[in-house]
Amino acid sequence: MHNRWLKKLRVILSLLFFLVITLLYLDFTGRIYHDVTLSLTHLQFVPSIILFIETGTGLALGFALILLLTLLFGRIYCSTLCPMGTLQDIFIYLTRRLSPRKIIFKHKKPNNWLRYSIIAVVVLSLLTGSLILVNFTDPYSMFGKIAHNLFLPARTLLNNIVAKGHSLLKLYYLYPVKWVPVNLAAFLLSFCWFLMVLILSIKRGRLYCNTVCPVGALLGLVARVSVFRIRLDKSLCNSCGKCSAVCKAECINPKDQGLDFSRCVGCMNCLSPCPEGGVRIEPFWKKEKVKITAFDPARRKFIGETGLLVAATFATGKIFAQDTIKETKREVIPATVPIFREHPVTPPGSLDRARFNSLCTACHLCVSACPTQVLQPSWIHYGLRGFLQPRMDYITSFCNFECDLCGKVCPTGAILELPLEEKKLVQMGIAKFIKENCIVYTKNTACGACSEHCPTKAVKMVPYKDKLTIPETTDKICIGCGACEYACPTDPKSIYVEGNPVHLLAEKPKEEKIKEITDYKEEFPF
Amino acid sequence: MKRREFICKGAGAAALAGASLTIPGYSKLWGMNVPLAPYDLVAVKGGEPDVMFAKAMEALGGIGTFVKKGQTVLVKPNIGWDVVPERAGNTNPVLVKFVIQQCFQAGAKQVYVFDNTCDKWDRAYANSGIEQAVKDAGGKIAPGNTENYYQEVQIPDGKKLKNAKVHELVLQSDVFINMPVLKSHSSANLTICMKNLMGVVWDRGYWHRNDLNQCIADYCTYTKKPTLNVVDAYRVMMKNGPRGVSEADVSLMKSLIVSTDMVAADAAAAKLFGTTPEDVPYIGIADSMGIGKMQLDKLNINRIIL
Numbered sequence: 063m064h065n066r067w068l069k070k071l072r073v074i075l076s077l078l079f080f081l082v083i084t085l086l087y088l089d090f091t092g093r094i095y096h097d098v099t100l101s102l103t104h105l106q107f108v109p110s111i112i113l114f115i116e117t118g119t120g121l122a123l124g125f126a127l128i129l130l131l132t133l134l135f136g137r138i139y140c141s142t143l144c145p146m147g148t149l150q151d152i153f154i155y156l157t158r159r160l161s162p163r164k165i166i167f168k169h170k171k172p173n174n175w176l177r178y179s180i181i182a183v184v185v186l187s188l189l190t191g192s193l194i195l196v197n198f199t200d201p202y203s204m205f206g207k208i209a210h211n212l213f214l215p216a217r218t219l220l221n222n223i224v225a226k227g228h229s230l231l232k233l234y235y236l237y238p239v240k241w242v243p244v245n246l247a248a249f250l251l252s253f254c255w256f257l258m259v260l261i262l263s264i265k266r267g268r269l270y271c272n273t274v275c276p277v278g279a280l281l282g283l284v285a286r287v288s289v290f291r292i293r294l295d296k297s298l299c300n301s302c303g304k305c306s307a308v309c310k311a312e313c314i315n316p317k318d319q320g321l322d323f324s325r326c327v328g329c330m331n332c333l334s335p336c337p338e339g340g341v342r343i344e345p346f347w348k349k350e351k352v353k354i355t356a357f358d359p360a361r362r363k364f365i366g367e368t369g370l371l372v373a374a375t376f377a378t379g380k381i382f383a384q385d386t387i388k389e390t391k392r393e394v395i396p397a398t399v400p401i402f403r404e405h406p407v408t409p410p411g412s413l414d415r416a417r418f419n420s421l422c423t424a425c426h427l428c429v430s431a432c433p434t435q436v437l438q439p440s441w442i443h444y445g446l447r448g449f450l451q452p453r454m455d456y457i458t459s460f461c462n463f464e465c466d467l468c469g470k471v472c473p474t475g476a477i478l479e480l481p482l483e484e485k486k487l488v489q490m491g492i493a494k495f496i497k498e499n500c501i502v503y504t505k506n507t508a509c510g511a512c513s514e515h516c517p518t519k520a521v522k523m524v525p526y527k528d529k530l531t532i533p534e535t536t537d538k539i540c541i542g543c544g545a546c547e548y549a550c551p552t553d554p555k556s557i558y559v560e561g562n563p564v565h566l567l568a569e570k571p572k573e574e575k576i577k578e579i580t581d582y583k584e585e586f587p588f
Numbered sequence: 589m590k591r592r593e594f595i596c597k598g599a600g601a602a603a604l605a606g607a608s609l610t611i612p613g614y615s616k617l618w619g620m621n622v623p624l625a626p627y628d629l630v631a632v633k634g635g636e637p638d639v640m641f642a643k644a645m646e647a648l649g650g651i652g653t654f655v656k657k658g659q660t661v662l663v664k665p666n667i668g669w670d671v672v673p674e675r676a677g678n679t680n681p682v683l684v685k686f687v688i689q690q691c692f693q694a695g696a697k698q699v700y701v702f703d704n705t706c707d708k709w710d711r712a713y714a715n716s717g718i719e720q721a722v723k724d725a726g727g728k729i730a731p732g733n734t735e736n737y738y739q740e741v742q743i744p745d746g747k748k749l750k751n752a753k754v755h756e757l758v759l760q761s762d763v764f765i766n767m768p769v770l771k772s773h774s775s776a777n778l779t780i781c782m783k784n785l786m787g788v789v790w791d792r793g794y795w796h797r798n799d800l801n802q803c804i805a806d807y808c809t810y811t812k813k814p815t816l817n818v819v820d821a822y823r824v825m826m827k828n829g830p831r832g833v834s835e836a837d838v839s840l841m842k843s844l845i846v847s848t849d850m851v852a853a854d855a856a857a858a859k860l861f862g863t864t865p866e867d868v869p870y871i872g873i874a875d876s877m878g879i880g881k882m883q884l885d886k887l888n889i890n891r892i893i894l
Binding site: 238239240462463464508514515518522529531549552571573574575576583587588 | 631633634670671698700706707708710711715728729730731733734736737756760773774775776792793794796797798799800801802826827828830831833834836837838839840842855856859860862869884889891893894
């Protein structure tokens with residue numbers, strides 16, 4: 063009976079993890095960003111490795127825990143922790159429930175060549191110091207992109223329809239959320255990936271995890287030497303194929319009574335269907351009853367490679383540390399229309415652009431969490447290496463002075479969590495004023511929207527002519543939050559933020575206490 | 589028509605017309621203004637926000653002069669910024685809470701509060717303390733964060749601003765209490781009553797692009813005017829407005845101005861601030877457009893020092 067409970071436990075846990083991570087992406091009220099829920103993202107393999115390399119803290123040892131679990135029981139990560147895995151399980155479950163005919167999985171040979179080529183290429187790309195291929199293949203980051211670019215717009219649409227009804231009834235409990243047009247590249251990539259995962263899972267179960275996913279491939283290598291494994295008891299097995307029929311990984315061969323544990327995603331569906339009770343979890347030292355499976359000549363080679371791959375992964379830490387990226391220098395923009403930003407602005411806590419580009423897996427969790435929606439996926443603002451990594455988009459919104467959520471949610475440490483008071487002084491960029499575009503200059507009427515929104519008064523209105531005032535910027539107290547740029551009513555903007563490739567620390571605005579009026583008994587001045 | 593018939597029918601019609609006056613919202617149809625208060629403006633000084641408001645209402649014949657039983661009320665404070673009450677960037681929550689409670693005491697059916705904020709709206713609602721104040725008083729805080737709450741209206745008397753999208757609550761509420769906080773302002777010099785109404789429209793950029801001061805005055809010609817204006821000058825941001833940089837910008841002025849005339853209230857508040865109404869361009873424009881009176885010496889003012 064314990065077999066059935068194991069599976070139930072796996073289903074409950076995986077749904078729980080899936081739900082929490084999905085809700086992190088869909089919550090726009092900011093109610094679930096607690097340490098507890100956010101710590102679940104530390105159990106994601108790739109982000110956790112990057113966080114460990116970057117910060118070296120013990121808290122970031124989620125990946126070590128996953129490796130240990132894999133070494134003990136096989137690919138628990140794939141069955142329980144990975145949201146992309148659970149997404150496929152949901153597709154598989156729904157297909158089985160909705161399909162008129164019975165879905166039966168059949169044993170298939172592994173696509174080892176493709177599978178290990180992909181992980182080799184990904185690791186090689188890491189050696190060049192670029193995360194671009196990891197961003198495309200890490201299952202958590204890809205799930206994140208799907209959640210942000212597909213699920214979130216759907217959520218917004220649904221919410222806004224329901225909220226509309228609410229407002230008609232003057233209830234106002236639900237409210238519409240500002241609709242930000244999705245980044246087309248991010249949307250298309252997420253959509254294609256979603257479609258691929260959907261089709262693969264409907265047709266071939268967890269084929270994605272055993273072919274495309276580099277984390278699956280890596281953990282598969284580890285699983286080859288894990289302590290406890292699922293195997294068929296050859297003294298009991300009559301090759302009926304009932305276990306194989308429910309195996310999403312297509313890794314049980316009833317004919318030779320073998321089970322490829324490197325492909326097993328640990329779903330434990332195969333344990334209970336066996337009428338003989340012959341599918342068991344056993345430690346590797348327990349002798350198999352009848353005969354030992356034929357030795358896989360590829361196996362030894364791959365065990366050797368595992369070490370190499372792990373070493374290579376760690377070696378990338380050194381590469382991350384070095385700034386090998388050259389910023390493309392362009393001509394200085396003449397102070398006139400239109401504006402041309404030399405450097406995109408990276409989020410507060412990212413410290414510098416090169417560092418940010420080499421640590422962000424573009425999981426888009428910060429983009430989903432950002433209350434003002436100023437964080438948006440980039441297109442090629444960072445060049446190809448930073449494809450889809452978030453940037454501060456001051457046309458869409460601006461960075462809320464009192465907010466430090468992006469640093470809190472970032473699972474890789476690409477955006478570090480800074481104390482709020484420190485974040486308020488981080489200079490992500492500097493506001494540049496273009497007088498020739500300004501309303502005050504072109505129309506001779508009052509404006510000052512930029513200065514209104516400035517939290518440090520780095521943009522100040524100074525006397526101009528005929529009682530009019532015009533903006534003036536003070537670089538040293540500007541933090542580059544983009545409030546001025548967002549508020550500026552001209553097109554093209556009269557004030558914009560030029561990004562700092564390396565973030566600086568702004569000075570605190572001087573505080574001069576104004577003269578208090580203390581005499582409340584004095585007559586009114588009118 | 590016989591004489592008797594005429595009398596009977598006439599009496600019936602008169603009764604009907606009279607009855608219709610008691611139905612909320614109908615007063616507009618008859619071109620009636622809010623009953624004239626004994627004073628054009630009441631200024632109070634030296635007390636807590638709620639105490640000062642109570643005193644002002646006493647002078648004006650009670651809140652019942654403005655809020656009738658069964659009416660819906662909109663209270664429009666300034667909730668523009670994600671700052672704490674001590675920074676004086678938003679209307680004092682103590683005052684907001686008390687005014688809502690008073691409205692309910694006068695028999696208001698529901699009291700709504702909203703603002704089209706500058707900072708992220710839900711953070712501004714929360715950090716200003718106003719969301720909690722509204723909830724504590726039993727009112728309803730409504731969002732103003734998306735365009736679909738705003739309806740297009742015509743402003744025929746506007747010079748630059750001919751139309752605007754206005755929040756549905758402004759159009760639907762029987763009573764409209766405008767409750768700004770007095771602050772320095774980088775664009776308009778000061779923000780008081782008239783400038784606070786910028787927070788009931790959707791597209792503020794249009795105002796900035798098309799002569800801000802004229803647009804501020806233009807909007808005040810729109811038919812749905814505030815029933816009452818309550819200027820919170822308890823804590824006053826003397827510089828770096830409208831957002832402010834720190835508490836060093838704030839002076840404890842402990843004052844309150846109440847008036848049905850936005851221009852008069854703005855003029856008095858300007859003086860209180862230490863400047864002159866002439867230095868606030870939109871006050872002069874509004875006065876010349878006949879929206880209200882800025883000549884304070886010609887008004888009947890009740891000055892209360894506690």
